[in-house]
Amino acid sequence: MEHNIFPIHGQTLTRQDREHLLRQRGMMIWFTGLSGSGKSTIAIGVERELYQRGVLCMILDGDNIRAGINSNLGFSVADRTENIRRIAEVGKLFVQTGVVTLACFVSPTNAIRAMARDIIGEADFLEVYVSTPIEECERRDVKGLYARARRGEVKEFTGISSPFEAPERPALSLDTSVLPLQESVRLIVDMVMRQTEKGKTTNMTE
């Protein structure tokens, strides 16, 4: 790459500088929905599609969060809140780096999602409700969790023994029992590209 092609606007680099380097806008796509609804499957598809357009993404999910930064948290009410708080704070750092960040967590209540939105900031928070009905999620039962919850082996399992509150105004609502995967992926990719264009005409002008 050429030297000195990225002008810096001040002493310390800003989010705008990083977005300019990446030629994209940082944002959080927050997937909420029942276990097995298809959150991660859609996110993986979105990441693939955006990658092919040269957009840098990062997926935050149980695999890299519960095994890492949140490995010292359990499933009490307090720990579930702290789980989402930390995820939102990590997500905010990624958004500030200019990364399109995809968070895939059940996050079952309006209160817990409002907290995440407050931390990340309204302008950068796009809520995607994966609204697949519980019957379909339970039929899939990818991780065998529904069977265990029905046997009473998993306490406070969302949808079985603990409520899920549907988001009131999600940016998108996708029922994967009806919508083909590629269609869900396309809707989110289009939304990201629109947000990126919007960013270019406001924040990213030089």
Added chain:
Amino acid sequence: MEHNIFPIHGQTLTRQDREHLLRQRGMMIWFTGLSGSGKSTIAIGVERELYQRGVLCMILDGDNIRAGINSNLGFSVADRTENIRRIAEVGKLFVQTGVVTLACFVSPTNAIRAMARDIIGEADFLEVYVSTPIEECERRDVKGLYARARRGEVKEFTGISSPFEAPERPALSLDTSVLPLQESVRLIVDMVMRQTEKGKTTNMTE
């Protein structure tokens, strides 16, 4: 940008895919040293210089960590350890995204830095010891903390009432009372570029 210019090697994107997109290698530059030694000043200089070469960086420091993800931690021994554990876990996620990550924390003991190294992984962890003598750090006293510590207002202040263990085998050791800032910056930038080239000949071949 052109479509389909980034081939994907599997179903889920890997760190290598992201590094390929960014044309850089993710790594952690871990700055350790006394308060006022110059950790953040050097990191800001490194970030500026790498930005001009088109390299995406992110600085993790007290400003964005203690105010965010670690806002619920104090300064007890347990909390200081948890502080560094979380920083290392966040840093690991950034490294896996392909970002050159600069962490600026006193991190005064070999044990605490060994924990960070273990979490992030030996191959991605470059320790930079900012070895500026305490007399010079105290003379600068940018945040007025040394004066407060001398008055006994800050408990267990590293260098005054709590020990600092010098790293045994840092990748670089920089005394900013002797070395001009631009020289410290140059040494780290050269190290990052060397690591990036190394990455290209091993991991990043197609």
